[in-house]
Amino acid sequence: HPDLEFTLGTATGLRPLLNGEADIGLRYGEEEWPGLLAWKLFEERVFPVCSPTLAANLQTPTDLDGVRLLRHPLLSWSRWFAAAGLRRPEPASGPTYEDALLMLEAAVAGHGVALMAATLAQPYLDEGRLVRPFAEDCPDRSFYIVAPPAVQEKPAIMDFIRWLLRCTRQNGQKPS
Structure with missing residues (x-):
């Protein structure tokens, strides 16, 4: 649609849509x-991602017990834990990012392990900036x-x- 003029916004709420903006x-x-x-x-699948350096210390999902987990309000660590065979609640600490791309950049910088949607993580994985420390993934939202x-x-x-x-x-x- 090369003739379609548009403005790209990054609002995360629904107000601009509900207000007709x-x-x-x-x-x-x-x-x-x-x-x-x-x-x-x-539909999307989610899985943990982290820097290659951090991944070197992660052999099994239980190794996440001593690692900072990066959180996003729409992504459920407890759901992924269950898919990995662990009974763990949602983490109560660790930085929370409302912007998934900022969370990915924090993971690249080695600030922790991020739970991420496959579609958003894939370019980082392809470039080798992030890795999947574990094979387990789980379905999430769409x-x-x-x-x-x-x-x-x-x-x-x-x-x-x-x-x-x-x-x-x-x-x-x-x-x-």
Whole structure:
């Protein structure tokens, strides 16, 4: 869509969409988006990532007991612990990042182990800046396109939404 003019914002809340200030948003979350239309792009898997130096000291998931865990409000360490066969509650300490990319950069810098969505972590893994210390992963939330109902009356925006959905399917992502 080279002719489509847009402004890219980084708001994490839904207010710009609910107030009609934005036509669409790409959000990570659960299935329900009150007051908005939603199209599932794909489900996500999460797993721990860290710097290669830090990973050298991690042999099994129980080795995380003595390591700083980087936290994000939408990512559940306790869910990953269960998938790894551990009974652990959500960590009560460790820095919390509202921006996942800042958390990835903190992990690159060796500040701890981050639980991260595969889609966001993959470029860092491909570059070797981060590694997966353990093979275990688990399903998590999904990525969605969300929009106010009025978007249905904007053909160019609806075309863009359909294009995003087609791109996701063509890249092998499955919506459910």
